[in-house]
Amino acid sequence: MILYFTGTGNSRFAAQELNRFCKDELVSMNREMRKRKLDPYNARYAYTSEKPFVIVCPTYCWNIPRVVEEFLLDSRFLVSRDMYFLLTCGSSTGQAGKRAAQICDTLLLNFRGQASVRMPENYISLFRAPEPDEAVAIIRSALPLIESVGMQIVANRYIKDSFSGRDVPAFVVNSFYKHFVHDRKFYVKDNCIGCSACAQLCPTVNIRMRGGKPEWQGHCTQCQSCIGVCPADAIEFGGRTRKKRRYYLFADGRQKFPPEKRKEPESKSESGHVRRL
Ligand SMILES: Cc1cc2nc3c(=O)[nH]c(=O)nc-3n(C[C@H](O)[C@H](O)[C@H](O)COP(=O)(O)O)c2cc1C
Secondary structure, three states, X not given: OEEEOOOOOHHHHHHHHHHHHHOOOEEEHHXXXXXXXXXXXXXXXXXXXXXXXXXXXXXXXXXXXXXXXXXXXXXXXXXXOEEEEEEEEOOOOOOHHHHHHHHHHHOOOEEEEEEEEEOOOOOOOOOOOOXXXXXXXXXXXXXXXXXXXXXXXXXXXXXXXXXXXXXXXXXXXXXXHHHHOOOOOEEEOXXXXXXXXXXXXXXXXXEEEEOOEEEEOOOOOOOOXXXXXXXXXXXXXXXXXXXXXXXXXXXXXXXXXXXXXXXXXXXXXXXXXXXXX
């Protein structure tokens, strides 16, 4: 079973690619998380698979995102005792593999290794996302690695990460969450069309629509899905995101374009597609 968490689509894309080789059940942790918040008595907490469990998610502060960690620790994994991790990142996954091994230990599962794959940077609250063509090139160059990870999982081999992760002290991660992981600076501009795409997508159910506009509720995980997916590019995070390109990769490999450029592309290379399904 492949369980993926994604903010802006990179990890969903990686999970889908991986599944071309694993041919397994694909489960969206985002959907499961929302269900646990919105309908906790009918949500799923136990996952059964004869094949190994594979967790695909982004890297947050050189680590497994806390929201994913909490999800895994609140879940039960039945039948297979093996768990793999595939982390997408903008540049480095640091010590995420170490944390993944600890999570498996707590869950009494066998840690079968972690792989890191570089995908386009999505963290526009702090950095910049690559331009569409560059993003396509980055994603294309990730494909052979994802394929090799898939082959190793199918062969039931232990995965040794090819990235060299440096150790990140706990206080760095703690202060990252304290100072950067919050929603206090999110606001919406007048061009918001009130479509509620942000609220419907938010994995932590942190956005409520009031008077047709989104309002953040104080338990944000900074996944960037709201700011990335907004069709009007109406969401900002303080002054940091002003005039920056938004990044969102749809399930079919298409990138989101800003409203003014959203016309039918004349050629394949203009489309920002990684592949056409
Ligand atoms: C809050 C946050 C923290 C991040 N921290 C890191 C990091 O420590 N190292 C890194 O290489 N990329 C980091 N990134 C970039 C993402 O891991 C990367 O773009 C990932 O592919 C996004 O996946 P997604 O689209 O599935 O959410 C961070 C992104 C966010 C939103």
